Amino acid sequence: MRIYLFFVAMLLASGQHIAQAEVFERTLANGLKVIVKEDHRAPVVVQQIWYRAGSMDERTGKTGIAHVLEHLMFKGTRKVPAGEFSRQIAAAGGRENAFTSYDYTAYFQQLHKSRLPLAMKLEADRMHNLNLSAGEFAKEVRVVMEERRMRTDDQPQALLQEKMMAVAYQEHPYQNPVIGWMSDLESLDVTDAAVWYRQWYAPNNATLVIAGDVKASEVFALAQRHYGGIARRVLQPRRNFTEPAQLGIKRMVVKAPAELPQLVMSYHTPVLQQPEQDWQPYALEILASVLDGNESARLNKHLVREQQVASSVGAGYDSASRGPSLFTLQATPSTGKTVDDAETALRQEIALLIREGVSAEELKRVKAQVMAGEVYKLDSVFYQAMQIGQMESIGLGHKTLPVMLEKLQAVTAEQVREVAQAYLKDDNLTVAVLDPQPLSGKSSHKVEGADHVR
């Protein structure tokens, strides 16, 4: 997942002034942070509530509980029977869903602006009144198992990704899949869900983001009315993990029914800690774009178009997360080429980067794309709210967004070369290979294994 996380500050690049509204924020007495992004282009609104609790907060043997609880949040409260949440939102013309990641769990509704009070009433209600029954749990955990089979067990590339993460991280909970290991899903029960809910679903562990055709002052009043009465909770201290240094290359193979082999090379990299002072994460973002930010970027140009050693390639890095990050390269070898050929070609690209750096032209191109992306972003109210919610949930705060944009524009070619040299080295590397198996082979691999939408 590579998302450019910035904010509306494109004034930096072009002289044009966009009709851009400010971001307003206020924290209620119970600790709920409310952030409002006004956008009056269409009479719609999105409500997103972000809980700072993701799969990285799970304990051994309980993987998947964050995501299972996300499903159970639709199963009714003392006042609103199971299924009624979705029915009321649908009847209001709304669209809704939820998603769980390593770092957070979030719920959203998109509606006509007039229906925001309803969405707030329902969302606030399930923040503290959820009904958790053994019956609903038993049914829903089966749905989650089907989700796991569909998204991971029967998807060779997802399986490779899941197993790569389990190898790349020795201690950090990013080693566990968001959806949970199948054996954990089989052993979870409704009590685990109740414990998780009590532990994390509190106003002082959440951020409410409202974006759209609204007035901030009115939203704050509405939020006070619907959420203000929910009591704050004492949050248990979080475990902090420091992933031990990797002391040499790791290699692994995953066999699954498929036609094409696949290669993934993942390097441990830092993430933003002090956005004003840091420079390496920004240089890594630019590096990822130089390699794979557009069709003419290095990997596609060199490996797919010129050398024809790969039929597809990719590079990814995310500078903003609660835990550590990986810089990832991937390639599908061309017909007649092997994963070794692809690995050699990727290593040549890294060597070239370290030896000769990136050109001024490449740097300029990537930065132009970043700035244009800031303008295009204005076309999606939902995405703007997403950025705010993510930044708040990972602890950097939405005010970091414009800082990131400025810092990205300031990255130099030499900095890009330096981070390539510092981090794209074997001691940091996990190499994962998908070894395709014929379909006629033995029946399904019983194997366990990212973001999950309800």
Add this chain to the structure above:
Amino acid sequence: MFVKAELLCVAALCCLTNLALATPHIQNWQSASGAKVLFVENHDIPMLDVAVSVPAGSSFDTTEKSGVAGMTHHLLDKGTAGLSEDDISRGMADIGAQFGGSFDQDRASVSLRTLSSAAERDQALNIMARVLQQPAFPDAILTREKVRLISALKEAETQPESIADKAFQKVVYGAHPYALPVSGEVVSVDKITAQDLRDFYAAHYNANRAVVAIMGDVTRVQAEAIAEQLTAHLPVSDGRIALPAVTMQIPAIEQRVAHPASQSHILIGAPGMSRSDPDYFPLYVGNYILGGGGFVSRLMNEVREKRGLAYSVYSYFMPLKQPGAFQIGLQTKKEQADEALKLVRNTLAEFIAQGPTEKELRAARQNLVGGFALRIDSNRKILDYLSIIGFYDLPLTYLDDFTAHVERVTVAQIRDAFARHIHPQAMVTVIVGAPEAKAESAGGENK
């Protein structure tokens, strides 16, 4: 604080009674080149979206040359007279422009998003104009892209979802070109020549059949010039291209295919409706109730909410020039596939026999009417509507009339329209990763 909140609620109630929305003002004309142009002027964001669509989808392929249409579309931006593929992608990236496209059975389209400031806009449109009107279809690149496509097709042939999709289209459409895989077959793609692409391009990428959708920060005068610039030099062809008619009545066929996956992928369906079907709205609203309405549909309720049998279950109509497929789909672990299949069939049969309840229809209307604003809340979505309205000859008032059409649908109309279009006794069922014993005895053959 509380007073303000009350006021907002009162205001909200007022709004409810008047959800009529300002729909975008669509300007429409024919360019001198003969293309149909739809334009919405909007200066809120300094950017421009443009899409050019032509009837050049995979349904214009033949079985022997399946994949030519897709490859023609794919190679448009891989080199033109005077521009290499790298010049094109670099030229767009330099100015932060996003070049894209879409391709399906009916339609091939090329789309552009760019900043609207003159330098960026002009460069992006210049490249787009050459891609559309002077593609070179270089031999070396065709050879490379054939290899890539063939390996992707081979990969798809191992994945249960793709296997099921392909088998489904084939059984539902038989000899009709909607049966052809959108990107072609391994054998036919291997035979594609650059001359095939040039011939296909000359026959199908014509200005008089093109639809130009323009949305965003330009004036009418500029939009007129853009439409001209993008289509004036398209090849001229007056050949009429007609598709054979879809055979609507098909026999009941169940196809079970063995696969080592843990889940069975189940698809059920038949030819459904065309974009111009007079029953479009009754079928559309009815399908929302049956399996289109997310978490509140009947299928979702029966299969997932009540029994936990699947993560995803849906139904849809694919409205195309000719009747596109009606399809129900789900995935569930092998051991319970037959139970789930039976449940889905019963749910469908009951819906066809009895139709929805008044209460269900009311809820559907509330969602589709109340949520209309979400359909047109971004430039991107409006651009897509412009393309669809132009391509399928829908009235320019399509968006203005949408909610009224939905409001008018009755329970009787839905029951009647479904009864005429969907025959549960004569549908195709494809199960990939079928429960072991049965799959082996069937051996992937029809039965």
